[in-house]
Amino acid sequence: MLTKRLPTVIAISMGLLTLIGLLFSAPAINRITLTWGAILAAIALLFGVFNLFIVHIRRLLNERNLYSGVLIISMLLVFIGALADELGMDLVGGSTVNYLFQNVQLPLESALASLLAFFLLFAIVNLLRRRRSLKTVLFLLTVIFALIGSVLPRLSIIPESASSLIATISTVIDTVVVASGVRGLILGIALGTVMLSIRLLLGMERPYNK
Amino acid sequence: MSLQIVIAILLLLTMLLFLASRQIRLGRSNFRLRPLPAYEKLSGQVGRAVESGQKLHISLGQAGVTGAETATSIAATQFLSALAKDSCANNTPPIVTVGNGTLLPLAENQIRNAYDAADRLYQYQPNHAQFIAQTEDNFAFAAGVTSELMQNKVLSHVLAGRYGAEIGIIGEAANRQNIQQIIATDDPTALAIGTAVSENVIIGEELFAAGAYIKKEPSQIASLQVQDLLRWVIAITIVGVTIFQFVTQ
Numbered sequence: 027m028l029t030k031r032l033p034t035v036i037a038i039s040m041g042l043l044t045l046i047g048l049l050f051s052a053p054a055i056n057r058i059t060l061t062w063g064a065i066l067a068a069i070a071l072l073f074g075v076f077n078l079f080i081v082h083i084r085r086l087l088n089e090r091n092l093y094s095g096v097l098i099i100s101m102l103l104v105f106i107g108a109l110a111d112e113l114g115m116d117l118v119g120g121s122t123v124n125y126l127f128q129n130v131q132l133p134l135e136s137a138l139a140s141l142l143a144f145f146l147l148f149a150i151v152n153l154l155r156r157r158r159s160l161k162t163v164l165f166l167l168t169v170i171f172a173l174i175g176s177v178l179p180r181l182s183i184i185p186e187s188a189s190s191l192i193a194t195i196s197t198v199i200d201t202v203v204v205a206s207g208v209r210g211l212i213l214g215i216a217l218g219t220v221m222l223s224i225r226l227l228l229g230m231e232r233p234y235n236k
Numbered sequence: 237m238s239l240q241i242v243i244a245i246l247l248l249l250t251m252l253l254f255l256a257s258r259q260i261r262l263g264r265s266n267f268r269l270r271p272l273p274a275y276e277k278l279s280g281q282v283g284r285a286v287e288s289g290q291k292l293h294i295s296l297g298q299a300g301v302t303g304a305e306t307a308t309s310i311a312a313t314q315f316l317s318a319l320a321k322d323s324c325a326n327n328t329p330p331i332v333t334v335g336n337g338t339l340l341p342l343a344e345n346q347i348r349n350a351y352d353a354a355d356r357l358y359q360y361q362p363n364h365a366q367f368i369a370q371t372e373d374n375f376a377f378a379a380g381v382t383s384e385l386m387q388n389k390v391l392s393h394v395l396a397g398r399y400g401a402e403i404g405i406i407g408e409a410a411n412r413q414n415i416q417q418i419i420a421t422d423d424p425t426a427l428a429i430g431t432a433v434s435e436n437v438i439i440g441e442e443l444f445a446a447g448a449y450i451k452k453e454p455s456q457i458a459s460l461q462v463q464d465l466l467r468w469v470i471a472i473t474i475v476g477v478t479i480f481q482f483v484t485q
Binding site: 049050063064066067069070071072073074075077078080081084091093131134135138139141142145146148149150152153156157165208211212213214215217218219220221222223224225226228230231233234 | 239242243246249250253257300302307308310311313314317334336337338340341342345346363365366367368370373375376378379383387401402404405407408411422424427429431432433435439440441443444445447455456459460462463466467470
């Protein structure tokens with residue numbers, strides 16, 4: 027019984043403490059809760075890295091998974107790099123971790139980010155193939171208008187009246203349709219967040235328990 | 237003055253929540269959940285995965301439980317809680333991926349509880365949930381999740397929680413593998429992209445209704461009832477203020 031109730035008691039107490047700190051602008055309470063939160067998040071991240079290592083070392087040993095092998099080697103390389111940085115060893119003419127980040131991770135992530143536009147284009151084409159509804163056509167038209175609206179008005183070959191019309195339509199879509207939709211969405215999310223937070227504070231929602 | 241208003245609103249909402257919850261428990265409420273196709277599809281996911289000998293993948297997104305986005309992550313764990321219960325009872329635990337360290341113990345705990353609820357705790361092994369990449373590394377997370385989809389026999393997957401534009405990469409990879417997908421997020425960018433890659437999108441506030449739709453607990457349904465009431469109050473206020481300003485100008 028105690029093991030079942032203790033997490034709830036701790037969660038509600040911490041929730042109320044944070045709420046009091048925020049409502050009454052008590053910097054001391056806010057500092058304490060933020061520090062504890064940051065420490066727990068850092069420990070959780072450390073566990074996350076261990077989890078990543080254990081999962082992939084198992085896959086490497088049990089399933090001979092090549093990708094897991096590459097991941098383990100990469101992890102060890104970065105660890106050695108960080109260790110070298112800490113010991114003041116200059117392996118690459120500066121920070122080894124920074125070097126690896128700038129020359130390996132950053133280009134890979136940038137490449138993936140630039141591919142996103144193509145993924146989206148394929149997704150829209152596939153969407154039109156899968157279901158040709160009014161919603162899909164409207165979606166495609168909005169995308170086309172958003173793209174045209176951002177490029178065409180800047181081209182000198184387009185007559186000024188046409189480019190101003192396109193710019194106006196594009197602005198109306200952006201500032202009226204999109205903005206009102208997003209605001210409605212955010213309002214709904216805020217209501218959901220408030221109600222879920224109240225349930226958490228009252229102990230009605232216990233994701234940490236059975 | 238504003239402090240008193242905030243406290244009054246919180247107390248009023250708490251009172252309304254208790255009242256609505258009590259009415260539902262006593263069977264006096266005629267509040268009905270409106271049908272959401274994505275939640276209806278969710279119920280058949282585990283059965284199909286077990287029958288086909290394939291797996292179910294659930295990703296809880298990249299938001300943690302120490303910041304403002306905590307509610308989003310908590311709502312996402314409700315998907316895991318419901319799906320893990322069914323799949324662990326058949327000893328086919330889902331593949332769970334997380335993009336934040338703080339979500340890892342939460343996810344692991346849900347899987348352990350699911351095994352316990354099925355009286356199969358002896359079959360539980362730690363590290364069912366997998367940490368992929370920390371919040372800041374959006375594209376590393378997308379690449380990691382995509383790799384899981386490619387390497388495992390996944391029948392369907394649920395992306396619940398906070399995502400960004402990288403959801404397009406995961407979604408498109410799932411489509412190429414013919415994986416059925418359900419996307420539930422509160423991020424406007426991810427929602428726009430999610431709509432293009434999946435037919436089953438749980439939009440914004442619907443994510444917070446997960447508990448009511450999946451578990452059907454009175455307090456969660458009551459919460460939706462209060463939310464609906466608040467929405468009407470806000471909508472009427474906005475329209476009223478607009479008309480007032482229009483008339484007075």
